């Protein structure tokens with residue numbers, strides 16, 4: 240089974256509003272102000288999977304600031320996944336932790352009476368509804384692009400709660416502290432992710448783009464312990480690293496902790512797969528990274 244753990248989709252209606260969203264959504268503008276940054280629909284991901292021979296794909300949402308946009312895109316992703324015969328695994332955007340209407344924040348949500356989208360202003364009720372509608376994770380999260388801290392914040396608390404309560408994986412864009420700048424490099428510092436992971440024990444975390452270099456720091460015992468349930472995806476890896484990253488990362492964290500991811504449509508799934516297959520891995524390593532690890536995480 241080949242599983243792509245990192246692909247981006249947008250509703251067609253959102254793609255059509257691209258210019259307006261560049262003006263109103265800071266994290267979106269970081270990446271999509273470049274006219275060459277492609278946006279794909281769920282149908283386009285499915286066509287790519289057929290072409291590349293990918294069995295399952297995690298389709299991720301984006302770090303939206305506007306709550307209405309969070310709701311609109313989450314509904315699209317969940318609907319596309321529910322109609323995909325299990326081929327698409329939906330990751331949703333996190334509702335704003337402070338909600339839309341002010342008022343008290345972390346009170347327990349009502350057990351009944353909420354609508355499919357949850358009530359505005361009640362992020363926990365929304366997350367409960369998203370999980371009930373089939374969400375498998377939250378992401379791609381870009382805390383620093385949205386101006387909040389993962390540590391000691393309502394947002395970080397909400398994420399840890401959601402992941403534990405509903406067994407949702409958290410997929411973070413993680414930034415390398417060194418190296419060349421690129422659109423969207425800003426996302427999350429590795430030290431912030433390591434701190435969060437240390438406090439959110441047992442939560443399934445996917446640190447995108449080889450975790451911004453965090454695998455190296457698992458040589459430190461306390462970091463290794465903090466990252467015990469963190470996986471590292473390969474998304475867009477060849478734009479950042481030499482192909483030796485596969486072997487080096489396996490030496491550091493083991494093939495069992497690496498997930499194949501493309502970052503489609505930035506990178507085609509066929510190209511990303513070809514690069515993984517050319518990385519000099521053993522059959523067992525390739526099976527683990529290419530799908531077996533994801534199969535276990537998501538119980539496929």
Ligand SMILES: [Zn+2]
Pocket residue numbers: 379411412413447448
């Ligand atoms: Zn990313």
